[in-house]
Amino acid sequence: MSQTVEHELFQDEYESSPVPQSKRRSLLSVASVWAGFPMIITGAVTGATLVHGLGFAGGLTAMIIGNLLLLAYVGLLSALGAKTGFNFSLQASRTFGRTGYIACSALLSTLVLGWFAVQTGLVGASMEGAFGWNATIVALVAGVLFTLFTLLGIRALSIIGAISVPLFLFLGLYAAVQAGTTGADVWGYEGDSSLSIALGVGVTLVFALFADSGTMTADFTRWAKNTRHAWIATASAFPIGNLFAMVIGGVIAAATAGSGDVFGILALQGGIFPVLAVIFLVVNLGSVCTHCLYNAAVGWSTILRGRMRILTLVLGAVGVIVATLGIWGFFINWLNLLGVIVPPIGAIIIADQLLVRRAAAVSQTAIAAVRWQPFAAWAIGSGAALLVNLQAPWLSTVVTGLVVSSAAYLVLSVVTAKAEVVHPVSVAASTETDAV
Numbered sequence: 001m002s003q004t005v006e007h008e009l010f011q012d013e014y015e016s017s018p019v020p021q022s023k024r025r026s027l028l029s030v031a032s033v034w035a036g037f038p039m040i041i042t043g044a045v046t047g048a049t050l051v052h053g054l055g056f057a058g059g060l061t062a063m064i065i066g067n068l069l070l071l072a073y074v075g076l077l078s079a080l081g082a083k084t085g086f087n088f089s090l091q092a093s094r095t096f097g098r099t100g101y102i103a104c105s106a107l108l109s110t111l112v113l114g115w116f117a118v119q120t121g122l123v124g125a126s127m128e129g130a131f132g133w134n135a136t137i138v139a140l141v142a143g144v145l146f147t148l149f150t151l152l153g154i155r156a157l158s159i160i161g162a163i164s165v166p167l168f169l170f171l172g173l174y175a176a177v178q179a180g181t182t183g184a185d186v187w188g189y190e191g192d193s194s195l196s197i198a199l200g201v202g203v204t205l206v207f208a209l210f211a212d213s214g215t216m217t218a219d220f221t222r223w224a225k226n227t228r229h230a231w232i233a234t235a236s237a238f239p240i241g242n243l244f245a246m247v248i249g250g251v252i253a254a255a256t257a258g259s260g261d262v263f264g265i266l267a268l269q270g271g272i273f274p275v276l277a278v279i280f281l282v283v284n285l286g287s288v289c290t291h292c293l294y295n296a297a298v299g300w301s302t303i304l305r306g307r308m309r310i311l312t313l314v315l316g317a318v319g320v321i322v323a324t325l326g327i328w329g330f331f332i333n334w335l336n337l338l339g340v341i342v343p344p345i346g347a348i349i350i351a352d353q354l355l356v357r358r359a360a361a362v363s364q365t366a367i368a369a370v371r372w373q374p375f376a377a378w379a380i381g382s383g384a385a386l387l388v389n390l391q392a393p394w395l396s397t398v399v400t401g402l403v404v405s406s407a408a409y410l411v412l413s414v415v416t417a418k419a420e421v422v423h424p425v426s427v428a429a430s431t432e433t434d435a436v
Contacts, residue, residue: 013153013308014222015301018085024225029158031233033220036161036287038210038242039168041262042119044249046209048260051250053197056189062199063246066206067239069398073207073343074214075234076350081218082230088216088295089302092345093367095352100370102303104345104378109299111212111338112292113319119288120146120323126281130267131274139323142282146289147316150297151309154223156290164287165241168262171280172248175265179255189254198394207398210242211338215346216295293319340389343398344381344405348374351406356413373412381405 012023050059080091088108092101124139149156180186197205221230249260258264263284266277296319297311304311352374385401
């Protein structure tokens with residue numbers, strides 16, 4: 001491979017510095033990165049869970065509310081990423097401190113690696129269930145392929161998104177139409193009483209599905225040319241892509257009382273459909289896996305001051321090993337964890353960089369080693385969400401965490417404003433010396 005070709009394929013991923021304007025990508029490219037991420041089988045299965053628990057009308061309501069919350073939350077963080085060119089770790093260092101950010105960055109980078117393992121394992125389990133193939137071997141092969149593809153960096157996410165979206169649009173609609181041939185009253189479906197959930201829980205499930213990578217959205221949208229492009233890219237995911245996938249799953253669930261598994265329906269069709277089902281599954285879940293592995297690699301490379309591609313290989317190997325051990329079966333446990341502890345992180349960053357230190361967040365800021373205020377607010381917000389989860393489970397832990405953490409940070413910032421000494425440092429200088 002010539003040096004020119006290698007340079008084109010493996011461009012700088014800017015692990016520890018802002019993406020310069022000259023390297024920003026087109027709106028279509030950035031939108032493809034986000035649109036292809038949530039339009040997935042997992043979203044359809046979540047939509048089915050909501051419809052079984054709330055009925056079709058109630059499930060649709062939870063889907064809409066949750067996606068609008070994601071639009072606001074991810075959109076604001078995306079706009080900050082496009083404005084500064086910072087990835088999530090650099091973005092978090094503005095708020096949590098030049099070393100303090102490691103706590104939240106390491107947490108999220110590890111969680112998304114867990115999602116990589118979950119979805120890779122799901123590829124194997126799905127193939128085994130539909131065709132009797134060995135789940136471990138399938139997961140191993142799929143994980144290796146996803147890891148190698150992620151080495152292409154942000155370009156890989158754009159490519160797989162551009163393929164995954166039309167594939168899901170066509171085959172997802174086909175599966176929903178096939179399910180609808182039962183003649184069931186989809187809109188009038190009242191759900192399964194044994195699986196009943198509260199509306200607040202439904203909203204939490206929608207939000208928690210992308211709480212981790214949604215919080216780390218700057219890894220993707222730092223490549224946008226401006227904040228408007230970042231907002232459009234976010235909207236292509238929430239509500240458009242995510243809501244579409246959930247509604248497809250909800251329709252299938254209401255029509256068949258099934259799980260909303262698009263792949264399962266396709267695999268049972270004759271002719272070319274089993275082949276299409278395999279392609280669909282690999283591309284669809286591959287989109288999730290490459291995005292999550294990219295998040296993990298960028299995050300850990302910033303923390304360790306390494307290179308994204310080296311961390312991709314290392315973390316990919318870890319994720320593949322875990323996937324073959326069957327960790328995908330703990331899917332719902334990940335959702336519960338994310339719904340409590342992750343959203344407050346993004347809420348605090350938004351409150352800090354858009355309200356408390358708006359002017360400083362872009363050009364100049366206090367870069368202490370550790371800023372205790374955001375950590376205190378994180379603990380308060382997560383604690384309140386956990387309390388709601390235990391004592392008032394019909395409410396949304398996500399909404400509780402978002403509101404309480406941001407309010408706590410605002411109050412702490414006002415109370416300690418005079419005590420905190422601000423040392424102006426330019427973005428360029430802090431990025432090179434302090435932020436990582």
